Amino acid sequence: MRAHSRFSVSRLAVRIALLAAAALVLSLVGRAEPPQQAAQSAPPQTAPAAPQKSFVIVGADVADGSGEPLVQESVRVVGDRIVRVGNFVPDAGETVMHADGLVLAPGFIDTHNHSGPGLETDRLAESQISQGLTTLLLGQDGSSPWPIGEWLDKFRKDPAALNVMMLVGHATVRRLVMGDDFRRPATLEEIAHMAALVDQGMREGAVGLSSGLEYEVGSYSATEEVVAMARVAGKYGGFYISHIRDEADRSFEAMHELLEIGREGELPVQNTHIKLGTVGVWYRAAEVATMYDAARHAGQDVTADCYPYDAWHSNFKVLVPNKKYDDPASVSKAIDDVGGPQNLLITDFEPHPEYQGHTLADAAKTRGITPTQLLIEIIRDGDGGVIGHTMTEQDMRVFYAQPWVMVSSDGGIGMKHPRGAGTYPRVLGRLVREWHWLTLPEAVRRMTSLPAWRLKLHDRGLVKEGMVADLTLFDPRTVIDRSTFAEPQKLSEGIEKVYVSGVLVWDHDHATGAKPGKVLPK
């Protein structure tokens, strides 16, 4: 319950404030102001007279982000832009970076990242830039900071090492409107208020709507409510990215709902961290692909993103979709559905910190009770964090075989799952080099131009003249993740240099301290 207690203002006061906000929103919409331009402070500029810094990277094999084969080319960067790509000789006196044997790629773009809270105190984001990441999309799973404009302004005034983007969180808006009384469908009036708040978030700089319909607050929403909010995001050119309503036995229903929200809301949709998480739906990834392909062929814009691990990280409640948390039959079925209590690793449980790092099976054994009894107790006593080893590698491989599936981490600063620090090097080192699931240029495309296209970042995601110089230079022979479930924070290896807007932020094994990150898209 601690997540709910911060809303101490009375519902009446909230409502009055919201009505006023909605009125303001409507008046602003009426005047069709450009989104948030006036309120933004100008990004820091170099003095106009100073010559722009220039350098040339020579000898690298360029994976330009398009998926085309590697080509050894030189790349010149002036200021924050790539100005020349090809076979040319650097000018006399020009700074040259020799990169023989390395691959030069666009900076990686993560469409599902949870570094928002971590960035507040860790602007250098070492665990992120050390993976080659240069842009993070935050505000995921239905949860975003509020007000969004204020949050983004903090990162304009005091930037991070890498670029940030924000989504409007469906659950965040739902709580703002419904307060603690959210365990029911919203009324039409409430939905109108939510839509007005989504409108506000989009005008303040968000690029879409996120939802976490499997989680507590989002799970009570009707499809129509989400459609009403998605339509507003779509009006601003935004997309809808969803942790869908069920990633277990009812995955297919939840995927159909995602498609329906896209059609009815008239906007692109993305099935984030796509997975099949229970025994009942294992090995059905090909069916998922067929279903989404059919929608795509019918003209719907649908994509997905996938993290390269067969284990998820969430809370225990998501295991019990019927919410009968104290019903032994329901809880016992939940444990069976994921293949047994040995597949559930406890990462956090405040009343019993000693459970951390133990499976539900082991912790129950130590206590001398059944796993079902322990799970009932954990949820009753405030719920805890859990890593579920409940996906199959076979399904993951089928997902990654789809050209519309991008790489994402669902990770972030301080995460207790190895994906937080290891996702991108893991794809390059294991899925590409060791397992041959993807070619290197194709893997790079899924990390760069594909997410850039989804996020409408038209001048990023490719190594091409005129594009912003967000670049990642890595050693294809050594790049690898080092983070594990036991040591989730361990930094990756083999990412040699990372540039954000032409500025070096990561150098072999350390952050340079530079913080050129921008709030995107503008």
Ligand SMILES: [Zn+2]
């Ligand atoms: Zn999620």
